[in-house]
Amino acid sequence: MSNSPLVTYTRLSPNCTAPRRHAIDTVTIHCIVGQWTAKQGCDFFAPASRQASANYVVGCDGSIGLCVEECDRAWTSGGKLTAGGMTGSQNDQRAITIEVASDTTHPYAVTDKALKALLELLVDICQRNPGIGRLRWKGDKSLVGKIAEQNMTVHRWFAAKSCPGDYLYNLHGQIAAEVNARLDAMEAKEPVPDLDSTPADWEKPGVEFCTENKIMVGDGKGDLMLHRPITRAEFCVMLKRYHDVFGPS
Numbered sequence: 001m002s003n004s005p006l007v008t009y010t011r012l013s014p015n016c017t018a019p020r021r022h023a024i025d026t027v028t029i030h031c032i033v034g035q036w037t038a039k040q041g042c043d044f045f046a047p048a049s050r051q052a053s054a055n056y057v058v059g060c061d062g063s064i065g066l067c068v069e070e071c072d073r074a075w076t077s078g079g080k081l082t083a084g085g086m087t088g089s090q091n092d093q094r095a096i097t098i099e100v101a102s103d104t105t106h107p108y109a110v111t112d113k114a115l116k117a118l119l120e121l122l123v124d125i126c127q128r129n130p131g132i133g134r135l136r137w138k139g140d141k142s143l144v145g146k147i148a149e150q151n152m153t154v155h156r157w158f159a160a161k162s163c164p165g166d167y168l169y170n171l172h173g174q175i176a177a178e179v180n181a182r183l184d185a186m187e188a189k190e191p192v193p194d195l196d197s198t199p200a201d202w203e204k205p206g207v208e209f210c211t212e213n214k215i216m217v218g219d220g221k222g223d224l225m226l227h228r229p230i231t232r233a234e235f236c237v238m239l240k241r242y243h244d245v246f247g248p249s
């Protein structure tokens with residue numbers, strides 16, 4: 001398990017359960033109620049007496065702090081309520097939690113820099129955690145734990161508080177759509193594998209003879225692997241194919 005390479009400040013908090021007891025399959029975005037940098041946030045969670053933490057802190061300046069490693073459970077979504085049969089601490093066993101610097105009053109708005117950094121961090125989290133893959137949000141607390149339908153959760157479902165604030169809460173659908181669109185665009189750009197299917201002029205008649213008569217098929221997925229060495233077994237297969245087509249019946 002890894003942490004985000006986008007991190008600009010690291011100060012690990014003792015306020016965590018190591019290791020987490022559930023595979024990562026959820027993301028929980030919180031508001032930190034203060035226009036702080038990632039350093040200020042991580043430093044805030046550093047004393048053991050704080051009894052709270054998050055995996056990541058996104059600062060108002062776009063800085064990103066690592067506070068609790070992804071392999072460990074952060075103490076972020078505490079509270080007395082349950083949603084979908086889960087408590088906040090059970091949520092944190094499976095969620096990557098992110099505290100985002102915000103205003104101190106309703107609707108707890110975040111800066112554009114913080115939102116930009118949050119989106120980049122989420123794209124990275126989805127790429128590195130196949131248990132998340134894409135973000136899914138329906139704003140329905142009865143779907144907590146039903147990750148095929150919804151894999152984003154919010155603190156207000158587990159505690160009598162407004163976290164992550166209406167500003168971020170109302171953006172959840174857009175955040176999911178934007179992150180997924182970037183992931184789709186990155187996947188589409190992935191380079192097509194180099195095929196070795198083009199013979200030189202002098203090779204051409206032989207290659208065409210073997211491919212037209214299905215004596216040689218390459219990897220069967222479009223790559224003829226023309227200039228790779230052949231094993232004895234592959235040679236036997238080709239001999240038999242030749243025999244089946246041209247040999248005495």
Ligand SMILES: [Zn+2]
Nearest residue numbers: 030031155163
């Ligand atoms: Zn919260």
